[in-house]
Amino acid sequence: MGIRKNQSSLTASEKAAFVAAVKALKANGDYDIFVAQHRAAFMASPNDPAHRGPAFLPWHREYLRRFELALQQIDPGVSIPYWDWTVDRTAGASLWAPDFMGGNGTGASRRVTTGPFAFSTGEWTLTVRDPGDTVTFLSRAFGAMGALPTQQGVSATLNVVPYDSAPWNSNSSTNTSFRNRLEAVIHNPGHMWVGGSMMAMSSPNDPVFWLHHCNIDRLWAEWQRENPAAIYLPPSGTPNVVAGHGRDDPMPPWDNEASPPTPRSVLDHHALGYTYDDEEVVSPEVVPLTVGAPATSAAIGQAGEIDIYSFVVTTPGTHVIGTQGSTDVVTALYGPNDMAAIITEDDDSGPGANSRIERNLSAGTYYVRVRHYSGSSVGSYSISVSGSAAEPAIPSIQVNGPAVQGTIASANERDMYTFTVINSGTHTIETAGSTDCFLTLFGPGNPATFITQDDDSGPGTNSRIAVSLASGVYYVQVRHYSPTGTGPYSISVRT
Ligand SMILES: [Cu+2]
Numbered sequence: 350m351g352i353r354k355n356q357s358s359l360t361a362s363e364k365a366a367f368v369a370a371v372k373a374l375k376a377n378g379d380y381d382i383f384v385a386q387h388r389a390a391f392m393a394s395p396n397d398p399a400h401r402g403p404a405f406l407p408w409h410r411e412y413l414r415r416f417e418l419a420l421q422q423i424d425p426g427v428s429i430p431y432w433d434w435t436v437d438r439t440a441g442a443s444l445w446a447p448d449f450m451g452g453n454g455t456g457a458s459r460r461v462t463t464g465p466f467a468f469s470t471g472e473w474t475l476t477v478r479d480p481g482d483t484v485t486f487l488s489r490a491f492g493a494m495g496a497l498p499t500q501q502g503v504s505a506t507l508n509v510v511p512y513d514s515a516p517w518n519s520n521s522s523t524n525t526s527f528r529n530r531l532e533a534v535i536h537n538p539g540h541m542w543v544g545g546s547m548m549a550m551s552s553p554n555d556p557v558f559w560l561h562h563c564n565i566d567r568l569w570a571e572w573q574r575e576n577p578a579a580i581y582l583p584p585s586g587t588p589n590v591v592a593g594h595g596r597d598d599p600m601p602p603w604d605n606e607a608s609p610p611t612p613r614s615v616l617d618h619h620a621l622g623y624t625y626d627d628e629e630v631v632s633p634e635v636v637p638l639t640v641g642a643p644a645t646s647a648a649i650g651q652a653g654e655i656d657i658y659s660f661v662v663t664t665p666g667t668h669v670i671g672t673q674g675s676t677d678v679v680t681a682l683y684g685p686n687d688m689a690a691i692i693t694e695d696d697d698s699g700p701g702a703n704s705r706i707e708r709n710l711s712a713g714t715y716y717v718r719v720r721h722y723s724g725s726s727v728g729s730y731s732i733s734v735s736g737s738a739a740e741p742a743i744p745s746i747q748v749n750g751p752a753v754q755g756t757i758a759s760a761n762e763r764d765m766y767t768f769t770v771i772n773s774g775t776h777t778i779e780t781a782g783s784t785d786c787f788l789t790l791f792g793p794g795n796p797a798t799f800i801t802q803d804d805d806s807g808p809g810t811n812s813r814i815a816v817s818l819a820s821g822v823y824y825v826q827v828r829h830y831s832p833t834g835t836g837p838y839s840i841s842v843r844t
Contacts (some may be wrong), residue, residue, distance in 0.1 A: 356430035391550035398593030488545030495541035527689025620689030637745035644733035676728030677702035784836030787809035793821025
């Protein structure tokens with residue numbers, strides 16, 4: 350998972366790598382495509398899919414992530430840094446040094462003449478510009494218009510709930526719309542303080558755009574963490590909401606893709622593949638639950654912790670995900686087969702302060718995220734999943750956990766196990782014992798997707814599969830090599 354760091358903490362080589370990747374993207378033409386997408390969004394006004402509406406945050410999250418992935422095509426070690434303007438508030442900040450963003454503009458034209466993005470380098474010519482704009486060099490005018498947001502202003506913004514409110518545009522009250530407050534009161538002044546190129550519809554021409562928006566995205570992520578029950582608003586189909594801004598609306602300009610991003614699909618930034626360097630430690634392990642099995646005991650061990658579970662539905666039908674105990678936990682359900690696709694969230698539908706989600710679920714793998722209702726509290730709980738239909742329980746194997754004992758008790762028996770890969774990499778699945786076992790591996794996410802099989806690569810007649818696996822849920826089938834053979838064995842998965 351890529352870590353987005355505070356730009357002030359980057360090493361000289363990290364700064365150089367970011368700058369080099371940005372300039373490579375500029376040189377190959379892709380950078381200007383990003384600039385054009387941002388300009389096109391503005392020019393679609395009043396039907397702008399990206400600004401002055403609820404999707405301001407999701408649209409830019411998707412946009413930044415695509416930009417970051419493009420940078421990583423050039424240098425996999427690069428992530429977008431963020432600019433915390435509540436701390437780095439002057440032209441003297443290292444952000445503006447010649448080894449990073451370069452400095453303020455000079456002269457009447459406010460031309461940037463220092464750093465890697467100065468026009469004089471010959472490598473930073475503005476080719477995508479607003480209509481009528483003929484200026485081909487980067488310009489900045491620090492502080493000429495407006496002031497940078499303060500910590501006080503940011504804190505007041507983070508306290509606003511709900512996410513958004515009618516009329517779902519730039520007129521939404523900044524007391525009842527977190528989005529509009531963050532957009533209008535925090536984000537817009539950042540563009541204005543930098544000035545020059547950052548004032549344009551083509552503002553991504555200034556590379557500091559990405560660092561500015563990265564900080565906006567970080568604040569949204571922080572707000573989401575502090576308000577786990579506050580869902581994205583409004584739902585699709587809400588009257589007078591511009592297309593692309595409803596929760597399940599495909600977001601232009603990506604709406605013609607096979608599975609276009611929606612505001613809902615980008616709500617979990619971890620699922621998109623990145624995190625921020627200031628996030629509290631999140632329990633990294635996905636704990637497999639079995640439908641119909643006894644409850645699993647767990648705890649929110651530290652403030653802000655999120656526990657993640659997975660379970661596999663093989664028999665479609667009504668399922669109940671419930672917590673037990675005296676801790677006020679909030680549970681969110683995701684899937685099928687997509688850790689980022691939220692289905693629903695619940696706080697207190699169960700007994701006491703427990704959560705309870707009852708849903709008709711199709712076959713597939715589901716994920717459950719559990720956190721304390723209060724971001725500052727801890728406590729123990731237990732969690733279980735039950736299904737209305739008799740669900741054949743698939744025992745799970747913990748990666749690097751103890752070997753699981755099994756037996757081929759009758760001719761032609763096939764034992765199925767599941768395991769969850771969190772960190773992609775080489776995994777070794779193998780049997781031990783004196784029974785001639787045969788392994789078949791399936792997944793990820795689908796017990797019908799064949800990966801590989803093995804008979805005797807392990808010691809003796811044991812089977813061993815060593816394979817590089819991406820994160821996800823896998824299924825492994827054990828049978829005897831002989832259709833009539835039986836016998837005990839054990840099975841393990843190790844990295
Ligand atoms: Cu924008």
